[in-house]
Amino acid sequence: MPEPIGDIEIVAPNFKRQLSGVTSTIVQLIPLQRRLGLRIATLGPGLPAGLPKISWLSLLRLWGRPKRRDVRLWHARRNNEMIAGVLMRDALRIPLRLVFTSAAQRNHKPFTKWLIRHMDAVIATSARSGSYLEMPHTVIMHGVDIGRFHPAETAEDEFAATGLPGRYAIGCFGRVRHQKGTDLFVDAMIALLPDYPDWTAIIAGRTTAEHKAFEDELKVRIAAAGLQDRILFLGEVPDIKIWYRRLSLYVAPSRNEGFGLTPLEAMASRTAVIASDAGAYAEMIEPGTGTVVPAGDGAALREAIRPYLADPMLAATHGDNALVHVRKNFPLEKEAGAIGAVYERVFRKSSRAVGQ
Structure with missing residues (x-):
């Protein structure tokens, strides 16, 4: 059921x-x-059924103010969402x-710069992405849900439960394509695995039709090296979380990336x-x-x-350290709290809360 628009103070469109x-x-x-008390909902297609959301028809009621505030916030993360916000x-x-x-780590096009200048507040997901912004901003890095991504707890979480060869697993997860550096990982495995027979390489993630030839060429190279039983493509798996727990080492070899959550998910799983x-x-x-390491090298x-x-x-030691580091610095609650502080500053600056 759509949320009553009068109760919603923040809209995060998708x-x-x-x-x-x-x-x-x-x-x-x-x-x-x-759960932290924000009256927030999303709007848009392709979202889980249980997510708090408003209907498209609710946009017609945005002229009416929310019950407790003089204004609403519109939190855009894409250009088209910024355009909609500016128009409204x-x-x-x-x-x-x-x-x-x-999250972009490149010089913005003139129209994007114009849109950003018309925002009331700007968040950058990293210091690097912030360096491309030409206006004041707050750096808030993404966090990871440490309840969902956690170290091995049962025998099923161990690599031995997979029945695959070897004692240890090294993995590379995400979409299979040149931009993600899947070929760099495969080349490294072809060079290294013959010297380390206890290790098996796991590649998990979706390959779209556009990149199927890229994947096929990698499989040809693997077969030519006689490593088709030790460098495995799993495709999309039902639950990637358990595969993080089964790894001893995770590799993220992207040539370019917006932010990139997979290293945090791995570290939260006690994986170096x-x-x-x-x-x-x-x-x-x-x-x-x-x-x-340098991207593309x-x-x-x-x-x-x-x-x-x-x-x-x-x-194993670096995995232990990674777990401590992520739990201290990158819990999802920290990201949510920091975003909430930005929201509150905008509310205080532009309107007065009512009924408090």
Whole structure:
């Protein structure tokens, strides 16, 4: 059932049907924000049935103010959501204030810069993404749900339960494509696994039709090396969380990235991480939890992996450290609280709460 619009003070739109990192962020954050007392709902297609949301018809009632505030907040994360917010606030005179979260790590196009300048508050998901913004902003890095992503607890969580060869697993998860660096991971495994027979490589994630030839070519290279039983493509798995728990080492070799949550998910599962310096990876990994290498540098990636394969106890130690680091610095509650503080500053600046 759609939420009564009079009760909603913050709308977090999702104007994209396909699952994306932005959609995943919205899906994870909103239930937690509600538990923290925020009157927030989302709007848009392709969202889970149980997520608090408003209907499209509710947009016609945004001229009416919420029960406890003089204005509502519209939290955009994409350009089209910013456009909708600016039109509603400035053209239709709807009592809205606009918040935008930017994850992009590139120079923005002129129109995007114009939109961002018309926001009432801007959040950057990393210091690097913030460096491309030409206006004041708050850096709030994404967090991870440490209740959902956690270390192994049962025998089923152990790699031995898979029945796959070897004693230890190294994994690379996410969409299979050149941008994600799947080929860099495969090349490193082809070079290293013959020297480390206790290790098996796991690749999990969706391959779209557009990238099927890319995956097929990787499988040809693996077969030519005689490693088809030790470098495995699982495709999309029903529950990726258990596979993080089964790994001893996780690799995130992206050539470019917006933010990139997978290293945090791995570290929350007590798994050491090697990542490129794409996205926010370098800002989430610290010495003793893993290693960061230049994006696109296959040789550097290979040599960063080698010490962990040679010494599984190093991977275990760094995994322990990673778990402590993530639980301290990247719980989802910390992200939700920081966003809530931004909301409250905008409310205080632009309107007075009523009935308090």
